[in-house]
Amino acid sequence: MGLALSAVEGQPAADPWGFAEVAVETWAEILRPQSLDLALLVAFLALAVVSFMRKSVPLKLVTFAFAIGYMGFAKSYLISITNIFSALDWNWPVPKYNLAWYLFFGFTVVSTVLWGRLYCGRICAYGALTQALDVMLPARWRFEVPKAIEKRASFIKFGLLAALLGYYLLTHDLLIYQYVEPFWMFGMFGTTIMWSMLVVLLAVTVVVRNVYCRFLCPVGAALGLMSYLTVFKIKRWSECNTCKMCQKTCQWGAIEGPRILVTECVRCDDCERLYADTAKCPHWRIIEYNEKKVRVFTLQPVR
Amino acid sequence: MKRFGVLILLFSTAGIVTLAAQTKRIFTNPRPEPHFKTLFPNAVGFSAFGGTPLHYKVYGEDPKANPAAPPIGFIFWTTDVVPNERGYHGAIHFLVGMDTKGVIQNVVLDYNSEPYGYFSLDPPPFVAQFKNKSIRDPFRVGGDIAAVSRASITIASAARALRDSTRIMAKTFLTPDQVK
Numbered sequence: 266m267g268l269a270l271s272a273v274e275g276q277p278a279a280d281p282w283g284f285a286e287v288a289v290e291t292w293a294e295i296l297r298p299q300s301l302d303l304a305l306l307v308a309f310l311a312l313a314v315v316s317f318m319r320k321s322v323p324l325k326l327v328t329f330a331f332a333i334g335y336m337g338f339a340k341s342y343l344i345s346i347t348n349i350f351s352a353l354d355w356n357w358p359v360p361k362y363n364l365a366w367y368l369f370f371g372f373t374v375v376s377t378v379l380w381g382r383l384y385c386g387r388i389c390a391y392g393a394l395t396q397a398l399d400v401m402l403p404a405r406w407r408f409e410v411p412k413a414i415e416k417r418a419s420f421i422k423f424g425l426l427a428a429l430l431g432y433y434l435l436t437h438d439l440l441i442y443q444y445v446e447p448f449w450m451f452g453m454f455g456t457t458i459m460w461s462m463l464v465v466l467l468a469v470t471v472v473v474r475n476v477y478c479r480f481l482c483p484v485g486a487a488l489g490l491m492s493y494l495t496v497f498k499i500k501r502w503s504e505c506n507t508c509k510m511c512q513k514t515c516q517w518g519a520i521e522g523p524r525i526l527v528t529e530c531v532r533c534d535d536c537e538r539l540y541a542d543t544a545k546c547p548h549w550r551i552i553e554y555n556e557k558k559v560r561v562f563t564l565q566p567v568r
Numbered sequence: 569m570k571r572f573g574v575l576i577l578l579f580s581t582a583g584i585v586t587l588a589a590q591t592k593r594i595f596t597n598p599r600p601e602p603h604f605k606t607l608f609p610n611a612v613g614f615s616a617f618g619g620t621p622l623h624y625k626v627y628g629e630d631p632k633a634n635p636a637a638p639p640i641g642f643i644f645w646t647t648d649v650v651p652n653e654r655g656y657h658g659a660i661h662f663l664v665g666m667d668t669k670g671v672i673q674n675v676v677l678d679y680n681s682e683p684y685g686y687f688s689l690d691p692p693p694f695v696a697q698f699k700n701k702s703i704r705d706p707f708r709v710g711g712d713i714a715a716v717s718r719a720s721i722t723i724a725s726a727a728r729a730l731r732d733s734t735r736i737m738a739k740t741f742l743t744p745d746q747v748k
Binding site: 281282283284341345347350351352353354356357358359362363366437439440442449452454490491493494 | 571572575579652653654655656657658681683684686687703704717718719721724725728735738739744747
């Protein structure tokens with residue numbers, strides 16, 4: 266893919282044109298302008314992975330801050346439906362000049378295969394924003410979506426994904442993204458209609474937390490489908506068949522008794538922290554009871 | 569799993585078909601003549617589209633009256649000269665007018681499918697900065713090229729396309745002494 270600037274074969278050693286850039290770029294020249302970008306991206310991804318591995322809430326919140334501030338507003342690194350359209354077109358940016366973008370995209374795919382919708386839960390600037398809102402806004406403002414509606418509503422995003430793919434194959438209208446995603450907000454450029462729709466979405470998000478990510482995001486739907494390949498699944502125990510604590514704790518509707526719904530789970534780790542908690546999770550309490558004959562557990566209010 | 573397999577199959581087929589299509593010339597606006605006035609307001613005649621790389625020659629004198637008249641410039645699509653250059657989503661179609669001294673007369677943005685093109689490439693200030701620009705300039709975004717927006721992948725690709733296509737045309741049809 267090298268762009269040879271010389272159209273003449275057998276060019277003498279001294280380039281008579283003397284353009285500001287040399288005739289054929291070396292890798293050092295290609296990498297140097299991108300090195301800061303790459304370094305910062307690696308640092309952010311490392312932070313996100315560490316926060317996930319350690320199941321640390323403070324680190325997760327720091328990750329959200331950098332996801333919103335750096336990945337969002339500073340760089341606008343977000344996976345968009347336009348990237349899926351580009352996959353259909355086989356039409357992506359030139360790799361050697363956009364290494365950070367490819368690292369970002371590659372990390373998203375790999376992390377989804379390894380852990381599921383981790384991208385949605387930690388990396389996506391909008392996902393970070395909506396989860397940060399959930400942390401900052403009062404819990405009593407939450408409107409709990411009835412179970413019956415919740416299950417059916419989560420299918421909307423798949424329908425939307427299919428509709429958008431069909432629409433794009435027919436029309437090649439890339440700009441449809443403006444009306445189905447809010448990620449452009451981090452670029453701070455939008456039409457009045459776009460901003461109005463965003464305001465409505467954010468207002469709904471105040472009461473129905475993570476509404477876009479759970480029910481409407483076509484990228485989340487695509488990553489959710491890829492999540493069927495998840496290598497490192499969330500651990501479940503036989504007690505999970507009857508206990509409902511994690512299910513009630515999960516803000517994403519991703520737990521159904523013993524089953525984790527991989528298309529909904531964004532690895533927020535609320536459940537993983539809960540079942541690692543030896544004071545709360547029945548699995549540990551029952552083991553402790555059998556060993557020491559202590560009371561199984563005192564009833565705790567669920568978050 | 570089966571669902572995923574079907575998706576993979578669909579993507580691969582679409583990809584192979586599109587890849588096969590890449591060997592052909594990137595399809596550009598077949599009637600660019602209305603833009604010629606913007607690029608060379610004083611020109612009186614243009615050659616047919618041809619040559620390698622594909623281009624139109626621009627004449628200051630009517631070539632029918634004076635067949636020996638030399639061209640005063642060239643008009644070409646960046647997609648013909650640097651077909652491998654792509655922005656965020658596909659090639660950006662610039663029609664460029666360059667004179668025989670290696671000075672860009674003007675640039676017309678004819679087509680792009682960049683998601684953020686509407687606030688980076690489309691607004692006139694972006695192409696306006698290439699008017700009367702020498703191809704010897706560094707074409708560095710953030711240096712002699714204003715990015716206009718933070719759509720960095722798009723703008724960087726546009727700057728590269730304009731830099732490399734004009735230089736390749738100069739190297740093919742001009743001599744180093746002509747380009748100051």
